[in-house]
Amino acid sequence: MQPSRKLYDFFHLNLMKVVGVAMLFLFFSAASQAQLLTAVANPHGAPSSMTFSELQRIFGADRQRWEDGTKITIALMKTSTEAGAKTAAKVYEMEPDELYKFWISLVFRGKTTTPKFFGDVDELKKFVDKTSGAIGIVPSSDNDDSLKHILIDKKKSW
Amino acid sequence: MVGVERVIIKYYVQDYLNIEIGRHHTPIGYWNTAYHHGFVLQPTISRPLLFAFDEAGGFLPIHTVGLLLSGSNITELNIGYSFMIGDGIGSTSISENDNAKSYTLRLNTAPITGLDVGASGYLDYISSGVKNLRDQPLTSQVKQQLISGYMVYLRRPYELMGEYLYGANSTDSVGIKHTKASYVHAGYRFENFIPYARYEQVNFEDGDPYFNPNNVKLFLAGLRYEFSSLSVLKLEYRNVKTSSDGTRNEIVFQFAIGF
Known part of the structure; x- marks a missing residue:
C-alpha cells in the first residue's frame, strides 16, 4: 500500500471517530439541556x-x-x-x-x-x-x- | 348563624419575626396548627382526641384570642417558634373574663425534608366561676399547665406522626391532678391509596377540677383515596373504649373537597 494511502486511511478513520464522538456529545448535550x-x-x-x-x-x-x-x-x-x-x-x-x-x-x-x-x-x-x-x-x-x-x-x- | 374560627391581622417584620393579633388556633403541638379545620388536608376523618374541638368533647384550649409572635427559617436547622399571650380559658372571642392571661410557647425544628420535631408549653389561670368541662362553675381558681412534644415525618410514601401531652390542673384544695394524652399515626402511600392506622388514649386523674375525667382509648384503621389534591374519600373502622360508655365499634366514611 502506498504511504500516502496509509496516511489517508489513518486520518480518515480517526477523523470519523472524532466526528462521531462530537456528534454524540452534541446530541446528549442538547437532550440534557432540555431537562435543565x-x-x-x-x-x-x-x-x-x-x-x-x-x-x-x-x-x-x-x-x-x-x-x-x-x-x-x-x-x-x-x-x-x-x-x-x-x-x-x-x-x-x-x-x-x-x-x-x-x-x-x-x-x-x-x-x-x-x-x-x-x-x-x-x-x-x-x-x-x-x-x-x-x-x-x-x-x-x-x-x-x-x-x-x-x-x-x-x-x-x- | 356564623361562627368565627379565625380572624387575624398579621404584620411581617422578618422571617424570624411575625406579629399577629386575633383569634388563632393555639400553638400547642403539631396537629392543631397544621390542619386547623381542613378535613381535605388532614390524613384522617377526625382529629385526634387530644385536639378534638370543644363540641366534640375536646379538653384543650384549641382557640385563643391574643397576640402571637412567630418566626421560622432560623439557622440551618430551620428552627421555628410561636409565642402567644392570650385571653385564656373563660374568655369569649369578643370579651375577656378576667385579667389573667394565658401563655403558650412552641419551639420546633425541621432539619431535613419531611421531618418536624417540636415541643410546647401552656400556662393559664382559670378564674373561679368559669364553668369547667363538666359544666360546673369552678369554686376556686385553677392553674392549668400543659407540656407537649411531637415528632412528625411526612414525606411520600410515609406518614408518621406522634404527639404526647402532659397536663396538670391544680387548686389549693385538691392539689395537682394529672392528665396524659397521646396518639401515634402511621400511613403508607400506594399511588392514590393510603392505608393508615392510629392509636390514641387520654387518661384523666379522678377529681380533676377542670377536665371531665372520661378516659378514652381509640384504635382506628382506615383507607384514604385521593382523587386530587382537593378531593379525598376516607373510610375508617374504629374501636372506641370510654370509661363512661364502655366499648363500641364504628365504621365511618367521609368525602372531603376543597375549593
Whole structure:
C-alpha cells in the first residue's frame, strides 16, 4: 500500500471517530439541556447567585423578603408542563399533585400567599420582568438574556 | 348563624419575626396548627382526641384570642417558634373574663425534608366561676399547665406522626391532678391509596377540677383515596373504649373537597 494511502486511511478513520464522538456529545448535550432549569429574577431584590438549599428555602416560602426588604414573589410553571413537573421534582422533591397540596396547606395556615402559576414560559418571564422582587424557574432551553439569571451553586443551568 | 374560627391581622417584620393579633388556633403541638379545620388536608376523618374541638368533647384550649409572635427559617436547622399571650380559658372571642392571661410557647425544628420535631408549653389561670368541662362553675381558681412534644415525618410514601401531652390542673384544695394524652399515626402511600392506622388514649386523674375525667382509648384503621389534591374519600373502622360508655365499634366514611 502506498504511504500516502496509509496516511489517508489513518486520518480518515480517526477523523470519523472524532466526528462521531462530537456528534454524540452534541446530541446528549442538547437532550440534557432540555431537562435543565434556570432561575430568573426581576432586577430588584434577588441576588445574582445563591446555593441550591437557599433556592429551596425561598421557593418553600421559608423566606418572605430579599435582603433589601423587597417582597419575594414566586412564579412557577404549572405542574402540567414538563418544566413545572421538573421543578416540583427537583426543587420541592414532590410529585405534581403533592406540590399543589403543599401550597394549599401553607396558605390555609396563613403562612404565605400562593405563587403565580403559568402555562406559558413567555408569560412567566413577562410577569417576572414587570414584578419587583419576583423570581421564577424556566427551562434552560427556553431562556434568553432578557432576564436576570441567578447562578445556583455557581451554575446557570441545573 | 356564623361562627368565627379565625380572624387575624398579621404584620411581617422578618422571617424570624411575625406579629399577629386575633383569634388563632393555639400553638400547642403539631396537629392543631397544621390542619386547623381542613378535613381535605388532614390524613384522617377526625382529629385526634387530644385536639378534638370543644363540641366534640375536646379538653384543650384549641382557640385563643391574643397576640402571637412567630418566626421560622432560623439557622440551618430551620428552627421555628410561636409565642402567644392570650385571653385564656373563660374568655369569649369578643370579651375577656378576667385579667389573667394565658401563655403558650412552641419551639420546633425541621432539619431535613419531611421531618418536624417540636415541643410546647401552656400556662393559664382559670378564674373561679368559669364553668369547667363538666359544666360546673369552678369554686376556686385553677392553674392549668400543659407540656407537649411531637415528632412528625411526612414525606411520600410515609406518614408518621406522634404527639404526647402532659397536663396538670391544680387548686389549693385538691392539689395537682394529672392528665396524659397521646396518639401515634402511621400511613403508607400506594399511588392514590393510603392505608393508615392510629392509636390514641387520654387518661384523666379522678377529681380533676377542670377536665371531665372520661378516659378514652381509640384504635382506628382506615383507607384514604385521593382523587386530587382537593378531593379525598376516607373510610375508617374504629374501636372506641370510654370509661363512661364502655366499648363500641364504628365504621365511618367521609368525602372531603376543597375549593
